Amino acid sequence: MRIDEYIANHAKTSPENIALEEKDKSIPYGLLDETINTIASEINDFDNCKFALLAESGIEYIQALMAVYRSDNIAVPLPVELTESNIREILNSNQINNIIVTEQQYSRFGNAFFEGFTTVIYIPNDSSVKNLRKKIISENNNELLRLVMYTSGTTGTPKGVMLSDENLIANANSIIEVLNITPKDKAAQVISPHHAFGNSIINSQLIAGGSIKIGGLTFLESTFKLVESGVTIFYGVPSTYRILLKYPSSFQRSFKNVRLAASAGGAMEEEIIEKIKQLNDRIEIIPMYGQTEATARLSYLPSADLEKYPDTIGKPIPGVELDVVDDSKKPVASGVTGELIARGKNILIGYLNDEEATSKKIIDGWMYTGDLAQKLPNGYFKLLGRKDDLIKVADHRVNPREVEKYIGKQNEVSDVFVVPVNHEYLGNAISLMVIPNQNTEIETLHTFCRKNLPGFLCPLEIILIENLPLSKSGKISNRSIIEGYQNVKANM
Amino acid sequence: MGEIKEVMMAYxxxxxxxxSGTKLNDDDSLTMKGIIDxxxxxELIDFISEKYSIEIPEDLxxxxxxxxxxxxxxxxxxLTK
Structure with a gap:
């Protein structure tokens, strides 16, 4: 089955039930299903072709995504929070001929941006659909491929995660079971639908026959109103909760009838959990762990165990197996640190156009997460950092070496180092340490970052240094960079 | 008016x-133009609260x-009146 077929079923059995809500619009399943058909009819004559989807979070995004599924094509959602140059890199590296674009994004990018596409489907604000240009060019894609999802920290060379119908449905059903989602549930979607977590909200709510209330996190007055208007499940990354908890009285009022606060994307600090509990002692809090490569989720911490095992990622979701292995890929005993690996129907097909990366990620049917972990005697798992140097910035998984390379290549500098630093709302933000050459200008570097990097990667500060003390092995690592940064700060 | 505007533009x-190359009209949407997320x-609200010693209630x-x-x-x- 495909996700959109569940919508068709709900449209038959309960056409009046609300599926999507945004501001003063609300769309019942019957109408949602019709609109999906209308958009799909524009592209039904394409067969297994990739369609880039350039749409902000909203009803139109979900309708267009489901129309690509229904027409048996492949969706490639473009993360709209990225800068134009980042988005171009995704498009250029994947030879995408077709695009579906909303009115708002069309005016943001302008006519010229769309000239390279042979098919352009335009969705105006009134949810109608127009094809501006259309030419069917056959493509040779993996037959199972339905969705290409980019990890939220994508920079430099973007890696597209290839997911199948089976991946999407298996993970959505596991999440429905863990969160006990019913047709009565109304979920708040205030995080980006273009990445794994936001995408999983869409899939699990719509399969379960529940509804989604779509909003944002920019103007918090409307965010609190949205939650207050009957939301039963709230989904957020830790920074979402940090931001909302800044206004405890609004939080208390609007979350009064929320039954469940689910989180993913990073560890929920005990402080956040405690604050939520203080403001609503009946709310169930379920932290979850996962990766884009696992469609979304891999494990969850049952709320009954929040206090007992707060520093763990809990147990695998139904249908997923987790294990910890040593460097020779042999399972280790509980209490021994190794790499966390995962198996299940939610594990990616592979990376788009990148067989080498795929062969390192999936070995003998197991996906290697890159996370270091220990198994506890009760079967729970505890994370202990990364095997590689990836860091979390604003709950996005970021490769600092890639960011350094990207900035270094295009600027007048001798060397650049990314330092993760604490941030009140983001958890981590970054600062840069730069070894200058004779042409380095700090202001130019700031401007470059603002123009070319997503907001959460814009450096809080840029510090010029003379040299960086290397670690004993002579390698650049997060540890040697953080030590260098602490030394510089101590002497400032 | 002039002074507050200058402080905001500098921020x-x-x-x-x-x-410095961005053209910004007084009524342009900061979020639509991608100037602020x-x-x-x-952070801007924290800055304003501190700079002008005012509290900004969330319904604003x-x-x-x-x-x-x-x-x-x-x-x-x-709010400063």
Missing amino acids: LQNKSFMD SIGLI LTPENFDSINGIVNIIQK
Whole structure:
């Protein structure tokens, strides 16, 4: 089955039930299903072709995504929070001929941006659909491929995660079971639908026959109103909760009838959990762990165990197996640190156009997460950092070496180092340490970052240094960079 | 009016995705033009609260008040009166 077929079923059995809500619009399943058909009819004559989807979070995004599924094509959602140059890199590296674009994004990018596409489907604000240009060019894609999802920290060379119908449905059903989602549930979607977590909200709510209330996190007055208007499940990354908890009285009022606060994307600090509990002692809090490569989720911490095992990622979701292995890929005993690996129907097909990366990620049917972990005697798992140097910035998984390379290549500098630093709302933000050459200008570097990097990667500060003390092995690592940064700060 | 506007423009030049080449009209949407995102807005609100010693209640966190230079200048004037 495909996700959109569940919508068709709900449209038959309960056409009046609300599926999507945004501001003063609300769309019942019957109408949602019709609109999906209308958009799909524009592209039904394409067969297994990739369609880039350039749409902000909203009803139109979900309708267009489901129309690509229904027409048996492949969706490639473009993360709209990225800068134009980042988005171009995704498009250029994947030879995408077709695009579906909303009115708002069309005016943001302008006519010229769309000239390279042979098919352009335009969705105006009134949810109608127009094809501006259309030419069917056959493509040779993996037959199972339905969705290409980019990890939220994508920079430099973007890696597209290839997911199948089976991946999407298996993970959505596991999440429905863990969160006990019913047709009565109304979920708040205030995080980006273009990445794994936001995408999983869409899939699990719509399969379960529940509804989604779509909003944002920019103007918090409307965010609190949205939650207050009957939301039963709230989904957020830790920074979402940090931001909302800044206004405890609004939080208390609007979350009064929320039954469940689910989180993913990073560890929920005990402080956040405690604050939520203080403001609503009946709310169930379920932290979850996962990766884009696992469609979304891999494990969850049952709320009954929040206090007992707060520093763990809990147990695998139904249908997923987790294990910890040593460097020779042999399972280790509980209490021994190794790499966390995962198996299940939610594990990616592979990376788009990148067989080498795929062969390192999936070995003998197991996906290697890159996370270091220990198994506890009760079967729970505890994370202990990364095997590689990836860091979390604003709950996005970021490769600092890639960011350094990207900035270094295009600027007048001798060397650049990314330092993760604490941030009140983001958890981590970054600062840069730069070894200058004779042409380095700090202001130019700031401007470059603002123009070319997503907001959460814009450096809080840029510090010029003379040299960086290397670690004993002579390698650049997060540890040697953080030590260098602490030394510089101590002497400032 | 003039002074508050200058402070805001200087802040945006330093802290947002705006650079010296960006043309910004007083009524332009800061979020639509990509000058500020959700975290940027929260930091801007912290900055205003501190700079003008005012508290901004969350029911004022609307696009009318915070999505344009004009809106921001007006709300600061109202709250500092």
